Amino acid sequence: MPAVAKPSPAANARGRRATRASGDDRERAILETAEQLLEERPLSEISVDDLAKGAGISRPTFYFYFPSKDAVVLTIIDRLVAAAAGSREQALKTLAAGDPRAGLRQGLEDLYSAFSSRRAVTLAAAELRMTNPEARALWAEVMEGWVADVALVIEAERARGAAPPGEPARDLAIALVQMNERVQYATFADESPSLEQDRVLDVLVEIWLRAIYGTAEPN
Amino acid sequence: MPAVAKPSPAANARGRRATRASGDDRERAILETAEQLLEERPLSEISVDDLAKGAGISRPTFYFYFPSKDAVVLTIIDRLVAAAAGSREQALKTLAAGDPRAGLRQGLEDLYSAFSSRRAVTLAAAELRMTNPEARALWAEVMEGWVADVALVIEAERARGAAPPGEPARDLAIALVQMNERVQYATFADESPSLEQDRVLDVLVEIWLRAIYGTAEPN
DNA sequence: AACTTTATCAACACTGTGTCGAGTAAGTCA
DNA sequence: TGACTTACTCGACACAGTGTTGATAAAGTT
Numbered sequence: 001m002p003a004v005a006k007p008s009p010a011a012n013a014r015g016r017r018a019t020r021a022s023g024d025d026r027e028r029a030i031l032e033t034a035e036q037l038l039e040e041r042p043l044s045e046i047s048v049d050d051l052a053k054g055a056g057i058s059r060p061t062f063y064f065y066f067p068s069k070d071a072v073v074l075t076i077i078d079r080l081v082a083a084a085a086g087s088r089e090q091a092l093k094t095l096a097a098g099d100p101r102a103g104l105r106q107g108l109e110d111l112y113s114a115f116s117s118r119r120a121v122t123l124a125a126a127e128l129r130m131t132n133p134e135a136r137a138l139w140a141e142v143m144e145g146w147v148a149d150v151a152l153v154i155e156a157e158r159a160r161g162a163a164p165p166g167e168p169a170r171d172l173a174i175a176l177v178q179m180n181e182r183v184q185y186a187t188f189a190d191e192s193p194s195l196e197q198d199r200v201l202d203v204l205v206e207i208w209l210r211a212i213y214g215t216a217e218p219n
Numbered sequence: 220m221p222a223v224a225k226p227s228p229a230a231n232a233r234g235r236r237a238t239r240a241s242g243d244d245r246e247r248a249i250l251e252t253a254e255q256l257l258e259e260r261p262l263s264e265i266s267v268d269d270l271a272k273g274a275g276i277s278r279p280t281f282y283f284y285f286p287s288k289d290a291v292v293l294t295i296i297d298r299l300v301a302a303a304a305g306s307r308e309q310a311l312k313t314l315a316a317g318d319p320r321a322g323l324r325q326g327l328e329d330l331y332s333a334f335s336s337r338r339a340v341t342l343a344a345a346e347l348r349m350t351n352p353e354a355r356a357l358w359a360e361v362m363e364g365w366v367a368d369v370a371l372v373i374e375a376e377r378a379r380g381a382a383p384p385g386e387p388a389r390d391l392a393i394a395l396v397q398m399n400e401r402v403q404y405a406t407f408a409d410e411s412p413s414l415e416q417d418r419v420l421d422v423l424v425e426i427w428l429r430a431i432y433g434t435a436e437p438n
Numbered sequence: 439a440a441c442t443t444t445a446t447c448a449a450c451a452c453t454g455t456g457t458c459g460a461g462t463a464a465g466t467c468a
Numbered sequence: 469t470g471a472c473t474t475a476c477t478c479g480a481c482a483c484a485g486t487g488t489t490g491a492t493a494a495a496g497t498t
Contacts (some may be wrong), residue, residue, distance in 0.1 A: 003227050026476090044350045047454065058478050063456070087364045101435075131263045142412030166429075171422045174412050178405055179398035186397055192359030193366045193393050203390045206435075210385075211426045214433025216320075245445090265484060277447050282487065 027065050029055035034072045038120040043127045070132050077125045077135065080118050081142050087114045092149055100157055101213075105205050111146075112184060112201060114189060119188045126185055143181070147173045154212055164215045176208055239424050246284050248274035253291045257339040262292060262346045289351050296344045296354065300361050306333045319376055320432075324424050330365075331403060331420060338407045345404055362400070366392045371434055373431055383434045395427055 009182045033054030037046050048069050052062040066072050091107030128135040150173035157163035166172065183204060186194035195203055252273030256265050268289050271281040285291050310326030334341045347354040369392035374381035385391065403422060405413035414422055 024429040042350070048456085049454080057476095060457080060479080061453090061477050064476065068456085106409055127349050130349050131261070137411075143410075143412045167418075167422050167425045171414055171418055172426070174405075174414055175398060175402050175422050177412070179394060180400040182397040182401035183394050186393075191362075192356075193362045193391055193396070195393055199386075199390055203386050203394050206386045207391070207394055207426070207430045209435035210429045210433045214429045216425075216428035216432040267487085276445095279448080279488080280446050283445065287487085329474080370477090 026055055026061075028055060030062065030065055030072060031076060035076060035121065038073075038124050043069075043124045048191060070128060070135070073124055073128055074132070074134055074138070076121055077128070077138060079126070080115075080121050081138060082120075084111065084114045084142065085145065087111055088145060095153055100153065101209060103175070104153070104208060104212075105201070108180070108204055108208065109201055111180070112204075115184060116188065116197070122185070122188055143177060146177045150177060157212060163213050166215075172211060176211060179207070180204055232342075244338070245274055245280075246274060249281065249284055249291060250295060254295060254340065257292075257343050262288075284323055289347060289354070292343055292347055293351070293353055293357070295340055296357060298346070299334075299340050300357060302337075303330065303333045303361065304364065307364060307368060314372055319372065319381070321430060323372070323427060323431075324420070327399070327423055327427065330399070334403060335407065335416070341404070341407055358423045362396060365396045368395060376431060379418055383431050384436075391430060393428060398422055398426070 030051055033051050034046070037050060037054065044080050046069070048062055049059050050058045051069065051072060055062070066075075087110040088107075091103070091110050094106050095103035097103070125135065125139065129139050147170065151170040154163060154169035154172060158165060158169065183195060183200060185191075187197055249270055252270050253265070256269060256273065265288070267281055268278050270288065270291060271278045274281070285294075306329040307326075310322070310329050313325050314322035316322070344354065344358065348358050366389065370389040373382060373388035373391055377384060377388065402419060404410075404415060406416060406419050
């Protein structure tokens with residue numbers, strides 16, 4: 001027989017066990033507690049004990065379900081990311097079908113709403129990214145996905161003559177996607193200079209359209 | 220006589236005392252240690268003990284000089300910010316004088332180099348901003364300064380007919396300045412999708428110029 | 439030489455993390 | 469049904485890090 005096999009049902013990602021017994025409820029309770037507490041205060045001000053208490057268990061028992069506080073948040077972020085990936089698929093389809101400009105606006109809109117509907121989690125993701133390599137990698141994957149898509153769209157628009165040439169499509173895409181991330185974060189966090197919720201889309205769309213389709217003619 | 224006066228020479232900002240004795244060297248040693256360690260690892264992996272050891276003192280003695288690790292970094296950031304403010308002044312002058320487009324590129328260039336020359340500190344600032352309100356406020360001030368300047372420039376260019384109308388100048392300025400922050404951070408941190416050092420300026424300048432001077436004509 | 443200011447650190451109290459090992463309760467099957 | 473396994477629980481511990489206290493020493497001041 002093979003050396004080791006760890007025949008547990010489903011050694012799930014992020015190092016969290018895969019229960020099937022009543023402990024399943026506990027796991028859910030921990031995740032719900034985390035989401036709820038994140039609405040109230042930043043991740044750095046939430047302790048493992050807070051999560052355990054919120055789920056009605058002791059701190060050591062928490063570690064039966066998750067290897068760390070970070071793992072809990074990572075699990076939550078996973079879900080957000082999956083939802084957002086859905087938005088991206090959708091946006092790409094819209095874009096491929098009709099008018100790219102309308103599609104682009106639609107895409108940015110979907111994206112914005114995907115994250116604004118989970119404001120607290122989005123902010124926690126940004127916080128975790130600072131200290132946790134796994135969170136960084138996960139986010140990088142997400143960003144890479146969008147950048148690749150956007151670069152394709154820009155290239156297609158240039159190919160059919162709708163967009164003027166300019167800096168490499170991928171580079172443009174990186175800057176635009178990162179702009180969206182930052183602008184949206186600032187708005188969610190209600191930072192000092194930040195756009196009002198209802199202005200975000202108009203402004204981003206104008207910049208995207210001008211950056212992709214516009215030229216800055218001399219004088 | 221007035222109730223209390225705290226006649227200490229200069230009750231300096233950020234809660235750090237104003238020494239004049241030999242302890243002045245220690246203070247500098249702590250700051251230098253911090254900058255040096257930040258080149259090696261993120262702020263979250265540097266402890267007060269590391270700073271004390273690096274400065275050749277014990278941990279309690281550290282607290283004689285600074286009230287916390289954060290205060291040390293805040294002091295360092297203060298300097299970076301002051302230098303960057305100088306860049307901004309300079310950029311504004313260049314902009315007011317000659318061709319706004321050339322001035323704009325010059326401004327973005329100065330800004331970029333101000334931060335890239337202190338990469339480690341810039342990254343630490345971003346990290347600290349996540350958990351420390353003072354760092355947040357300081358950064359907000361910096362951003363506000365640039366946004367205000369950029370908004371003025373955009374309005375001036377629109378007024379003299381060089382730039383087309385569009386979204387409110389301030390909103391545009393916020394998005395553009397935040398884009399720069401994010402793109403530069405990603406490059407400094409060598410994030411997964413990020414621009415190469417030598418591509419950052421070209422890409423940012425193109426987007427700025429198009430966003431300010433370009434129009435996205437139909438089709 | 440008495441007195442103040444500056445500087446130093448051992449020892450402590452506290453908060454938070456993660457682990458160990460002893461337990462219980464419920465299910466499996468011989 | 470009783471021995472055995474698996475899922476689950478938590479008290480007690482060991483650690484790492486923060487910030488404070490109080491005693492002390494070394495300069496500088498009058």
